[in-house]
Amino acid sequence: MLTYNLQKGNRPLYEQLYLAIRGDIECGRIAADEQLPSKRLLARHLSVSVITVEGAYDQLVAEGYVRAEPRRGYFACPFEQVAPVKKRAAEPRGKAYGEGAGEQGIAQPQAETMMDLSGAQSPLGLFPYAAWARTMRAVLSEETEMTLQQAAHPRGAYALRSAIAAHLRGLRGMDVSPDQIVVGAGAQLLYALIVQLLGRERVFAIENPGYRRLLQIYRANDVQCVPVLLDSAGPRPDELMHSEASVLHCMPSHQFPTGITTPVGRRQELLAWAAERPSASHVKRYIIEDDFDCEFRMTGRPVPSLMSMDTNNTVIYTNTFTKTLGATFRIGYTVLPQELSHVFDSELGFYSCTVGALEQLTLARFMMSGEYERHINRQRTHFRRVQNAFVRALNATKMAPFLKTHHVGSGLHFMLELDVFHNDMVSAEVQNRGCVSLEQKVADAVLKRGLKLAPLSEFWLACSHKQSSPLSNNPQFMMNVTTLAEDDVENVAKILSDAVAEVLACIDSN
Secondary structure (H helix, E strand, O other): OOOOOOOOOOOOHHHHHHHHHHHHHHHOOOOOOOEOOOHHHHHHHHOOOHHHHHHHHHHHHHHOOEEEEOOOEEEEOOOOOOOOOOOOOOOOOOOOOOOOOOOOOOOOOOOOOOEEOOOOOOOOOOOOHHHHHHHHHHHHHHOOHHHHHHOOOOOOOHHHHHHHHHHHHHHHOOOOOHHHEEEEOOHHHHHHHHHHHHOOOOEEEEEEOOOHHHHHHHHHOOOEEEEEEEEOOEEOHHHHHHOOOOEEEEOOOOOOOOOOOOOHHHHHHHHHHHHOOOOOOOOOOEEEEEOOOHHHOOOOOOOOOHHHHOOOOOEEEEEEOHHHHOOOOOOEEEEOOHHHHHHHHHHHOOOOOOOOHHHHHHHHHHHHOOHHHHHHHHHHHHHHHHHHHHHHHHHOOOOHHHEEEEOOOOOOEEEEEEOOOOOOOOOHHHHHOOOHHHHHHHHHHHHHOOEEOEEHHHHOOOHHHOOOOOOOOOOEEEEEOOOOOHHHHHHHHHHHHHHHHHHHHHHHHO
């Protein structure tokens, strides 16, 4: 039986239990595949509530330390530490090879939409304009001209970088220095800086299915890209090993568009890939960790960042304020490993920061005053309520037996699967034609009703792989409900259900 001394205090009991069990798995006291006690048994043994144990187990499952097997219980997953590699002197950049991924345009709506579930629009009415205006007035009246001028530092204003470092320490458990942080006018510009920092002769691996604009950004910077297929745990290491890539751009906490959270075992494999130096190349590998909506994990604690697990200075962390403050705030940042931070100073230190001094200093005060955290907490509560209400509304529709949701609560979007190929809803002939055309038919049907969806097929970066999926071979859609009001969810769920029923009936009748 697992025995831990849980104390009431600043840290919740479920979090103490989660950390204790995680520590035992990491150090081997709980062996791989060892069964954990049932929730009720452990709760009784530790004199805590079942909800406390359930919260700890859920977080362990989300991070990949534990797997849940229906009607069997919880089992520890294999855990292997990534051995640190010795630091080497700076080596010449090697030559990279490989072909870029195939292109396919994303379909645009042909009619004005009533609701947009594709994530293409930003939510309205949530930004705290009064608090922001009050903070900006304080900056204008209290900051000196010298402070405003210093904000043009290549890395950005020190006050903002300090506030970001404190934010990452509290939210992501990352112990980073303000001197490792570079502030820029959005992620797209920061990616261009990273390309200059690492070298254009490298091959960059990007997730497939993935964020198409990312492919376009790297190609616009004269970088060769290769798509790396996903499975249910994230980027496949075997695909990485067989590619010529020396940089991987990935979203381990909440992948776009699939919503996958990369478990700890796969994270270790990715870190091991980055730490390895192929005998034929002297190029150090890097992982760009894109943590685009980490503030909006709706259930449990935030999953630890990949950078916080890295012992070899191979992870470059990136994030923006776009998801929390809105698309009009073009402010992003990257956290560089110490080695690359020195390279940035020597090779790119001539740049001035691309974000205005007033915006930087206002955001710094906004964060240090606690207004930013309160704003995020209000947003998270709102989005959780809308997302859960929408899932409940889907489960109440006539098509509920065939509408499966995945990764709800992991971030601002989740996946909706039409479980039609395994429920005799369509004929074998239709199944053989694959799910892509069926996805598009459903998307067209709901668009006529004023609802925009994002089929998974639109996010494939290589045409040859469109018949396989990291989740299933059923039609799937990326669902982002941040623009919905809670009063709209039932109507939207009905529109979606009616459209799916109509499309399936029409297809099978033909």
